[in-house]
Amino acid sequence: MMGFELKRRAAPSRLMKVLCPVQAIALTILIGLGIFAALGQDPLRAFYHFFIAPVSTANGVSELLLKASPLCLIGLGLAISYRANVWNIGAEGQMYLGGIFATGIAIHFQQSWGAATLPAMVIAGAVGGMLWASLTAVCRAQLHANEILVSLMLTYVANLLIKYLVFGPWQDPNANNFPLTVNFDDNALFPLLASFGWDWLEGTRLNVSIFITLVAIPLAWFFAERTFPGFQLMVGGLAPAAARYAGYSDKRAVWIAMLIGGAAAGLAGVSEVAGPIGQLNDRWAPQYGFTAIIVATLARLHPLGVPLAALLMALLYLGGETVQIELQLPQAISFVFQGLLLMFLLGSEVLVHYRIRRTRTAARASVPAAV
Amino acid sequence: MNFSVTPLVASALAAAIPLVIAALGELVTERSGVLNLGLEGLMLMGALASFVAVAHGGGLAVSLLCGVLAGVAGALVFAVIAITLQGNQVATGLSLTILGTGVSAFAGRQYVGFRAPTAFSDWPIPVLGKLPIVGPFFSMNALGYFAVVALFLISAFLYRTRSGLELRSVGESPSVARSLGLHVTRTRYLATLFGGGMAGLAGCYYAVAQFKMWQDGLTSGNGWIALALVVFASWRPPRVALGALLFGGVSALGLWLQTVGIPVSTFALASLPYLATVVVLVTISADQQALRRYAPASLGKPFFDGD
Numbered sequence: 186m187m188g189f190e191l192k193r194r195a196a197p198s199r200l201m202k203v204l205c206p207v208q209a210i211a212l213t214i215l216i217g218l219g220i221f222a223a224l225g226q227d228p229l230r231a232f233y234h235f236f237i238a239p240v241s242t243a244n245g246v247s248e249l250l251l252k253a254s255p256l257c258l259i260g261l262g263l264a265i266s267y268r269a270n271v272w273n274i275g276a277e278g279q280m281y282l283g284g285i286f287a288t289g290i291a292i293h294f295q296q297s298w299g300a301a302t303l304p305a306m307v308i309a310g311a312v313g314g315m316l317w318a319s320l321t322a323v324c325r326a327q328l329h330a331n332e333i334l335v336s337l338m339l340t341y342v343a344n345l346l347i348k349y350l351v352f353g354p355w356q357d358p359n360a361n362n363f364p365l366t367v368n369f370d371d372n373a374l375f376p377l378l379a380s381f382g383w384d385w386l387e388g389t390r391l392n393v394s395i396f397i398t399l400v401a402i403p404l405a406w407f408f409a410e411r412t413f414p415g416f417q418l419m420v421g422g423l424a425p426a427a428a429r430y431a432g433y434s435d436k437r438a439v440w441i442a443m444l445i446g447g448a449a450a451g452l453a454g455v456s457e458v459a460g461p462i463g464q465l466n467d468r469w470a471p472q473y474g475f476t477a478i479i480v481a482t483l484a485r486l487h488p489l490g491v492p493l494a495a496l497l498m499a500l501l502y503l504g505g506e507t508v509q510i511e512l513q514l515p516q517a518i519s520f521v522f523q524g525l526l527l528m529f530l531l532g533s534e535v536l537v538h539y540r541i542r543r544t545r546t547a548a549r550a551s552v553p554a555a556v
Numbered sequence: 557m558n559f560s561v562t563p564l565v566a567s568a569l570a571a572a573i574p575l576v577i578a579a580l581g582e583l584v585t586e587r588s589g590v591l592n593l594g595l596e597g598l599m600l601m602g603a604l605a606s607f608v609a610v611a612h613g614g615g616l617a618v619s620l621l622c623g624v625l626a627g628v629a630g631a632l633v634f635a636v637i638a639i640t641l642q643g644n645q646v647a648t649g650l651s652l653t654i655l656g657t658g659v660s661a662f663a664g665r666q667y668v669g670f671r672a673p674t675a676f677s678d679w680p681i682p683v684l685g686k687l688p689i690v691g692p693f694f695s696m697n698a699l700g701y702f703a704v705v706a707l708f709l710i711s712a713f714l715y716r717t718r719s720g721l722e723l724r725s726v727g728e729s730p731s732v733a734r735s736l737g738l739h740v741t742r743t744r745y746l747a748t749l750f751g752g753g754m755a756g757l758a759g760c761y762y763a764v765a766q767f768k769m770w771q772d773g774l775t776s777g778n779g780w781i782a783l784a785l786v787v788f789a790s791w792r793p794p795r796v797a798l799g800a801l802l803f804g805g806v807s808a809l810g811l812w813l814q815t816v817g818i819p820v821s822t823f824a825l826a827s828l829p830y831l832a833t834v835v836v837l838v839t840i841s842a843d844q845q846a847l848r849r850y851a852p853a854s855l856g857k858p859f860f861d862g863d
Contacts, residue, residue: 191642193860272646329844330837333593333646334784338830341777349823475654482647517661524597524655528633531643531651539642 191539201537206483208536209529210497216525226512234511235504247389249499251461254398255280255453255473257495260480261405261488262449268409268486269418270425271442275321275336276450277474278343279314283454285347286313288465291373291458292355292366302372307397307455314451315444317343322443326436332443344470351467365466375460394456398492401449406488414441450474472520476502479527498523564808566692570766572797572804573696574599574758576703578782579789579796580710581754586786587714588747589727589854593649594634595755596779597656602627602756603763604660607770610672616698619764620757627756628749630656635748639741642858657773667770676765699761703797706754711793723747727852730859741861755779777830784833788840790850799836806832 214232221231239245259276266273273279287306295302320339325332351364359367375392409415421428421438428435453473458465476498483497484490505519535541578595585592592598606623610616634652637643676697680686684694696704714720723743726733730740762774781803789795810825841847 191860274650324834324838328838329841329847330834331784331787331841334780334787334837335834337780338777338784338833341830342827345823345827349821352823353821478647478650479654515662515665517658517665520654520658521662522658524651524658527647527651528637528655531648532637532641534643535641 188544190542190544191535192542193539194537197537202485205533205537206485206494206530208533209483209526212529212533213522213526217522220518220521224514226514231508231512231514234507236500238511239500239503239507243385244389245503247386247391249496249503250395251391252473252502253492253495253499254395255456255471256477256480256498257492258398258401258453258456259446259450259473259477260484260491260495261401262446263477263481264484264486264488264491265405265409265415265418266442266446267481268422269438269442270422271325271439271446272333273318273321273336273443273446274333274478275318275338275340275474276446276477277470277472278336278340279317279447279450280454280457280474281340281343281347282313282317283310283451284313284458284465284469285343285350285454286310286451287455287458288350288355288366291369295370295373299372302370303375303459306373306459307452310451310455311448312451314447314449314454316447318443318447318450319440322440325443326439332439340474347465347469348467351465355465357464363466366464368464369459373459374463375456390461392456392460394460397452397456401452402488402492405491408445409488418442450477476523479523479530482527483530501526561689562691564805564812565689566695567811568801568804568808569692569696569700570804571807572800573700573703574761574766575778575782575785575800575803576797577699577706577761578755578758578779579785579800580703580706580793581751581758582782583786583789583791583793583796584710584714584723584754585747585751586855587727587791587852588723588744589730589852589857589859590635590638590744590748590751591645591649591856592631592634592638592652592748592751593646593783594630594652594656595649595751595783596775596777597653598627598630598752598755599656599759599762599775599779600660600773601630601656602759603774604664604667604759604770605756606760607664607667607670607672607763610674610764611667611670611770613673616674616676616764620760623756623760623763624753625756627752627754627759629752631749631752631755634752635745638858639744639748642860645856645858653779661772664770664772668772670770672764672768672770674764675768676761697765699757699765702757707793707797714793724852727854730854734859734861740859744859755782758782781829781833784837787847788836790840790847791852792850802836803829803832 218228218232221228240249263273263276286309290306290309298305317339321332321336324330324335351366355366357365357367375394378391379386379389417433418438418441421433421435462469480491480494480498483494501519501522505516508514508518509516578599582592582595602623605626606619609619609622630652634648638645638648676699678695678697680695685691714724722738726738726740726743734740767774785796785799788799806828810828813820
């Protein structure tokens with residue numbers, strides 16, 4: 186009888202570490218083609234509309250960057266957090282709070298603070314995300330509660346908080362009871378890149394907030410790979426016993442991981458409300474906080490892999506929008522692809538640590554146990 | 557105060573039943589050492605499958621079967637990755653939730669707003685069902701009675717049968733269990749599939765018994781609350797029921813405040829179950845030693861059955 190068996194590798198395979206994400210992406214595309222075919226679509230045409238058409242124009246590329254930027258920002262924070270084995274899965278809620286805090290500044294002070302409004306919003310957004318994250322940090326570090334469940338529960342609460350605000354105290358009085366705030370003034374919006382006179386960006390929604398992400402990438406890399414706290418977080422994640430023996434505080438690790446994740450998510454929230462949204466409304470729930478979990482995993486928790494993973498996930502979002510318009514398929518197909526990708530990624534991971542070997546049960550004893 | 561308690565109990569119970577079903581399934585899974593965080597996704601898949609079944613004229617039995625099968629299928633995917641391929645259980649569970657949410661939103665798009673042509677109705681037991689306060693316990697639908705039976709059966713299975721003992725030992729120490737000749741992988745697969753089936757059933761409850769219509773994400777985080785319930789119950793079945801009633805009570809509290817005319821924001825009320833979950837987790841986690849004593853020792857740790 187033929188079978189397969191796993192053999193532990195002596196050391197993790199470096200080749201497989203690179204090949205795994207590639208394999209997972211390939212499998213996802215393959216299954217994706219199958220799904221399209223099963224839905225009665227021409228797979229190649231659907232593939233074109235999903236993966237190629239969205240980025241075939243300058244405007245498409247700018248929309249890709251507009252989505253990739255917050256995904257990258259949150260993904261960087263989560264990558265650092267997950268390295269420490271702190272499973273913050275409530276980045277979506279922390280992003281909401283970033284948006285809420287920034288909106289609070291915008292609608293109350295945009296007429297009096299002038300050019301200082303936007304910087305204040307950026308700071309407030311980061312603080313909002315950190316405050317929301319610190320609720321989870323307290324529960325985990327001081328009160329020993331599971332951070333996965335707590336951070337997720339708080340995401341539902343954050344979503345309800347947005348609804349409360351836009352249906353209640355922050356509702357635009359001239360909005361005919363629609364659940365939204367007033368539109369932000371120019372003072373409270375990130376300037377469009379097109380306004381700096383770059384021709385090819387004419388008409389795109391890309392704005393200055395992308396520079397926050399561009400600065401965050403090297404910063405996150407430097408923190409994670411080149412600083413002592415970054416090292417401590419990683420040791421705490423890989424070998425908790427060793428970290429304790431070395432005297433690294435695991436409470437501090439939780440706090441650092443949560444605050445970094447919260448700040449990043451909060452900033453992503455600002456970039457949304459002060460960017461393409463331009464207000465706060467009850468329909469703003471882009472799920473970037475959840476997708477960023479996949480971004481961080483796809484990047485193998487490496488800050489320099491995060492931007493690439495974010496671009497890919499942004500493409501999945503855009504592709505979903507395009508096939509909805511072109512092929513009348515529900516946009517939620519993006520999330521099906523996201524889930525599949527993460528599944529395949531985790532399944533492929535086995536090849537990093539194990540070899541798959543064919544076995545014949547009868548002849549098993551004669552095979553030398555090579556490691 | 558001339559206010560009837562019975563409707564309160566009824567609404568608490570209605571909220572508690574699916575939580576009990578899902579949490580009991582997850583409890584069995586976790587007792588075998590497997591942490592399946594994909595409960596929310598499994599429930600959504602089960603909900604959609606059972607809704608589609610009734611929407612296309614299948615009876616309630618077909619609907620139940622479809623819900624369970626969807627949950628089992630989803631759990632099988634999880635098991636292959638997390639048990640056979642040694643994937644990280646936390647991340648695999650999350651991906652299952654993302655996938656389940658996506659699949660149910662994608663495939664359920666055409667059913668949004670549809671009403672279920674048939675639905676589970678209450679089966680009141682004569683006399684008992686009319687009693688004040690405890691009446692609702694004797695006037696549940698089929699899934700409600702099933703939850704009660706499952707509670708007793710699962711308790712008996714875990715503590716009174718050989719297989720139950722084996723399952724618990726696999727969850728405590730898979731290496732010792734294996735050296736005793738137990739099939740660790742097989743046990744974990746079965747426990748995971750069982751948990752998936754129960755989650756699918758809970759999904760069926762939301763779609764075909766409670767809401768009786770399809771809407772996006774209709775489980776609204778209850779899969780996560782069920783996960784928290786397992787911790788709250790410190791992995792003991794009777795406490796799952798207690799905890800679920802407590803949560804149901806918190807949801808019903810909002811209803812009560814509205815009926816007696818105390819003005820509270822509906823959004824604040826809607827956030828109560830989530831906040832209650834946090835409070836409960838914090839409370840139960842205060843005694844770390846007790847929690848460690850009851851938690852399956854190998855929970856969440858992959859076990860390599862080779863070499």
